[in-house]
């Protein structure tokens with residue numbers, strides 16, 4: 001029961017909007033610019049989740065094989081959609097677990113400090129969960145984060161990173177570098193990193209390269225396979241609209257597809273599918289990314305993600321990019337009209353615009369926008385993030401932002 005969208009460009013835009021439930025305040029729709037944090041609910045999510053609940057009530061354990069969409073390999077329905085967005089082959093992608101958990105699991109395979117090659121390089125000010133992940137991984141290997149974690153910082157007085165500075169830091173770390181772990185799009189500044197160049201630089205010094213794509217998947221164009229990225233993980237609840245705490249995703253490059261010798265933490269759902277239910281001794285991993293799976297997964301969560309993936313499947317990626325750029329440029333033009341505001345986000349970016357508010361009025365402005373039913377988010381000490389998501393935001397909503405800003409500063 002797919003909702004088929006017509007494919008003429010303008011009507012696609014209008015139809016997509018009607019496929020999401022917009023939150024309301026005082027019974028009026030809100031202009032929602034927080035898709036970078038939690039995407040909106042596709043109307044079909046309720047249908048697919050109900051379907052699982054119904055099958056569970058009527059079939060119980062038989063649902064694994066006889067549900068409307070059988071549960072035991074439900075994840076396989078989602079893989080092609082996610083692989084397309086990641087720029088990867090189907091065999092390189094799977095859905096499982098949570099983002100931070102998946103990163104930890106991937107570190108088991110891809111962070112193997114040896115001899116003098118012990119260091120991890122990441123951007124300074126990375127998302128806290130990633131910082132804690134790296135810190136505790138280093139400690140797990142008996143390494144002091146003070147010494148073995150290299151954080152690439154912006155230049156004096158700047159907030160964004162120059163690609164040449166990242167490459168220089170990687171080159172300087174040289175054969176001491178075990179792993180480059182970078183985010184695809186920086187959560188706070190909205191900067192989209194040059195992932196191809198970063199990956200090449202990491203490989204040139206013999207390091208592994210892994211990515212956190214939380215803010216990149218469904219937002220910016222990705223070509224993980226041809227960029228030769230070793231591994232990546234992401235959550236499916238931001239731009240991908242899978243719902244709060246949704247099951248996450250991971251990618252492992254094809255070159256590791258048939259490497260049962262690689263260190264990994266096994267579980268039965270990563271075991272070779274042909275003989276999984278013989279329940280024999282001795283872990284035999286599936287080929288490809290599915291060889292990193294551990295458990296039978298949360299079908300309710302996969303069901304809501306399926307609703308969103310069916311929408312993405314019907315949207316041409318170049319159309320999505322075009323809409324994203326037009327909406328973002330529109331918002332940037334609006335912001336430019338107000339001298340009290342400054343865009344932090346550099347040109348290389350996705351949908352998100354991070355705006356700093358001069359004169360200490362940031363929090364006040366954020367609250368005013370909220371009161372005007374414009375939902376962005378606030379980061380101390382001076383940053384408002386507004387994200388027009390091409391899947392459900394439109395230009396009229398950005399006009400509303402302009403009106404609200406005029407009222408506030410006028």
Ligand SMILES: *Cc1c(COP(=O)(O)O)cnc(C)c1O
Pocket residue numbers: 098099100101127129130183187212214215235
């Ligand atoms: C959103 C986000 C997370 C969240 O991690 P969870 O494990 O899903 O709670 C982690 N890292 C980055 C970079 C994020 O943007």
